Amino acid sequence: MDLLFISTSVGAFGTGIGGGVELTIANVCQYLLEKGHTVHLVAPSGSVSDTIPIVALPGALHSFAQNDRRDSPIQFPSNSVVGAMMDYAYQIQGRYDLIVSFAYDWLPFYLTSFFATPLAHFVSMGSVSAALDRVIVQTARQFPRRIGMYTHVQAQTFGTIAAQILSSGIDLDRYEFREEPENFYSWIGRIAPEKGLEDVAKLSEKLGIAVKIFGKMQSESYWQECCNRFPGAKLSYEGFFNTDELQSRMGASRALIMTPKWVEAFGNVAIEALACGVPVISYARGGPVEIVRHNETGFLVEPDNIEALAAALDRVDSIKRSKCRRQAEQEYSLEALGERFLAWFRLITNAPA
Numbered sequence: 001m002d003l004l005f006i007s008t009s010v011g012a013f014g015t016g017i018g019g020g021v022e023l024t025i026a027n028v029c030q031y032l033l034e035k036g037h038t039v040h041l042v043a044p045s046g047s048v049s050d051t052i053p054i055v056a057l058p059g060a061l062h063s064f065a066q067n068d069r070r071d072s073p074i075q076f077p078s079n080s081v082v083g084a085m086m087d088y089a090y091q092i093q094g095r096y097d098l099i100v101s102f103a104y105d106w107l108p109f110y111l112t113s114f115f116a117t118p119l120a121h122f123v124s125m126g127s128v129s130a131a132l133d134r135v136i137v138q139t140a141r142q143f144p145r146r147i148g149m150y151t152h153v154q155a156q157t158f159g160t161i162a163a164q165i166l167s168s169g170i171d172l173d174r175y176e177f178r179e180e181p182e183n184f185y186s187w188i189g190r191i192a193p194e195k196g197l198e199d200v201a202k203l204s205e206k207l208g209i210a211v212k213i214f215g216k217m218q219s220e221s222y223w224q225e226c227c228n229r230f231p232g233a234k235l236s237y238e239g240f241f242n243t244d245e246l247q248s249r250m251g252a253s254r255a256l257i258m259t260p261k262w263v264e265a266f267g268n269v270a271i272e273a274l275a276c277g278v279p280v281i282s283y284a285r286g287g288p289v290e291i292v293r294h295n296e297t298g299f300l301v302e303p304d305n306i307e308a309l310a311a312a313l314d315r316v317d318s319i320k321r322s323k324c325r326r327q328a329e330q331e332y333s334l335e336a337l338g339e340r341f342l343a344w345f346r347l348i349t350n351a352p353a
């Protein structure tokens with residue numbers, strides 16, 4: 001197939017600003033390219049990749065939809081990069097069998113019926129905006145095969161909606177299994193309020209445990225606030241790393257702790273941890289509910305309950321790290337991910353398998 005992908009509009013591809021969807025795009029592209037398909041990725045200028053052919057376009061980045069109020073009107077920066085990306089896609093659509101937008105923005109959904117080449121959408125977050133919900137749900141009604149999402153719990157945040165559930169996957173060869181943990185825990189994600197960093201700070205202060213924090217520093221003021229509120233917390237901000245570095249640094253953690261305050265659409269960090277043999281302890285909220293096998297590859301605890309997190313940490317040695325790796329191999333390989341996406345694309349284009 002000849003495929004045109006449209007990247008997230010909140011940051012240049014390859015910088016990590018876009019969060020987990022960047023890894024998903026990279027992994028899907030890697031598989032498709034290996035299988036001999038053609039993929040071009042349209043992305044904001046400054047985007048980088050060693051392997052994916054990128055068409056980088058100038059334009060103003062969009063703000064994070066989750067930072068606005070739910071009832072906010074749709075806002076467009078002047079010279080919007082989404083406008084530029086959709087304009088480009090419109091001009092050259094005839095060269096492709098399918099266009100897939102990974103942008104969580106109003107315009108690409110709205111434009112779906114105006115394109116002659118099928119335009120599909122991978123929705124990377126749960127519901128955060130009434131106006132976006134409306135255009136996503138309308139698109140799904142008109143084109144029931146054209147919406148892809150990570151998880152069922154994510155899809156449910158939009159009410160009743162036709163969506164292909166595609167989960168996620170990673171290149172397992174890039175993640176080293178680590179049988180023996182060292183004496184620290186990890187927390188991985190954008191440093192942003194929806195990720196609930198304050199809860200891990202509180203937990204660290206309460207139990208005196210060391211927690212290494214990996215991820216894009218999206219909000220410096222939020223980081224400071226978490227540190228100030230829990231001065232006894234032993235959090236160390238390690239930085240933002242590429243996949244190879246990230247897995248080597250967090251692979252020896254006793255567990256990954258996830259404290260999402262929103263309905264996490266998936267949580268790529270959970271499957272990255274499992275691939276290294278790291279158990280996942282998470283609030284039972286959003287994507288991790290569909291990933292973690294409770295008592296077997298981690299623990300799902302009552303959301304926002306620090307005592308419950310502490311009790312789970314106490315039991316972490318009961319989890320066999322080899323089972324974590326095995327689950328990643330069984331459910332989240334690159335091939336499984338790529339084949340799910342290909343099946344979705346064929347459903348839309350009616351291409352033979």
Ligand code: UDP
Nearest residue numbers: 019020021023214215240241246267268269
């Ligand atoms: N990540 C990374 N380097 C780091 C920390 C995180 O590349 O040092 C990536 C991680 O691999 C994952 C993403 O950041 O793909 C976080 O995605 P997730 O799905 O967990 O949450 P999101 O940011 O999309 O809400």
